[in-house]
Amino acid sequence: MDDAPRFRPTALDPILKDAEILGLAMSCEDRTGSLLATLAASKPGGRILELGTGVGAGAAWLLHGMTHDACLTSVEADPRVQAVARAHLGPDRRATFTTTDADATLTSYTGPRFDLAYVDCRPGKFHRLADLLDLLKPGGLYIVDDLLPQPTWPDDHQPRVDTFLAHLPEHPNLLYTPARWASGLLIGTRA
Numbered sequence: 118m119d120d121a122p123r124f125r126p127t128a129l130d131p132i133l134k135d136a137e138i139l140g141l142a143m144s145c146e147d148r149t150g151s152l153l154a155t156l157a158a159s160k161p162g163g164r165i166l167e168l169g170t171g172v173g174a175g176a177a178w179l180l181h182g183m184t185h186d187a188c189l190t191s192v193e194a195d196p197r198v199q200a201v202a203r204a205h206l207g208p209d210r211r212a213t214f215t216t217t218d219a220d221a222t223l224t225s226y227t228g229p230r231f232d233l234a235y236v237d238c239r240p241g242k243f244h245r246l247a248d249l250l251d252l253l254k255p256g257g258l259y260i261v262d263d264l265l266p267q268p269t270w271p272d273d274h275q276p277r278v279d280t281f282l283a284h285l286p287e288h289p290n291l292l293y294t295p296a297r298w299a300s301g302l303l304i305g306t307r308a
């Protein structure tokens with residue numbers, strides 16, 4: 118079974134090239150991206166949230182799957198990395214890039230709830246998961262990656278992942294499936 122993606126966003130390779138030039142290696146892997154696009158496509162007209170834009174690889178995959186009337190809000194604390202995403206994806210009117218700490222988004226967001234959240238930084242994943250789930254509609258999807266050991270992890274990171282996985286059952290409004298696939302995924306649905 119060949120699980121390589123069967124499609125590729127046109128903006129992805131230019132984004133990855135810029136990221137390489139800037140020495141920014143933190144983008145989601147292609148299989149994860151393919152899944153993000155596939156799940157985004159399951160939410161026609163959906164409201165999509167990404168916490169941790171990085172250089173915009175994940176956003177490119179999400180936008181690839183989204184319908185023309187869907188919208189993406191992507192939040193990043195570091196303006197330097199998010200500038201790459203803005204340069205390549207900013208013209209896409211479905212995308213809004215917000216430069217702020219994701220904790221602030223979890224605290225202050227008052228807009229409509231989301232159909233899908235891809236959480237790729239600590240807030241909404243390793244802390245404040247309940248607050249993140251409150252931002253999802255019933256039936257909304259919750260996706261995180263990088264749950265299998267990565268070469269870039271600092272020494273203290275494995276316990277953080279272990280604690281995250283151990284405490285997931287404490288969220289009765291989350292039905293979830295961990296997957297030892299790609300970088301290690303968790304796909305959940307808010308009840």
Ligand SMILES: C[S@@+](CC[C@H](N)C(=O)[O-])C[C@H]1O[C@@H](n2cnc3c(N)ncnc32)[C@H](O)[C@@H]1O
Pocket residue numbers: 143144145167168169170171172173174175176192193194195198217218219220237238239240
């Ligand atoms: C793994 S990278 C994101 C990759 C991107 N989602 C993708 O799929 O290509 C994680 C990003 O989260 C950002 N970040 C870390 N902590 C954050 C926070 N508290 N709020 C917002 N962004 C944060 C980092 O600056 C980094 O760019």
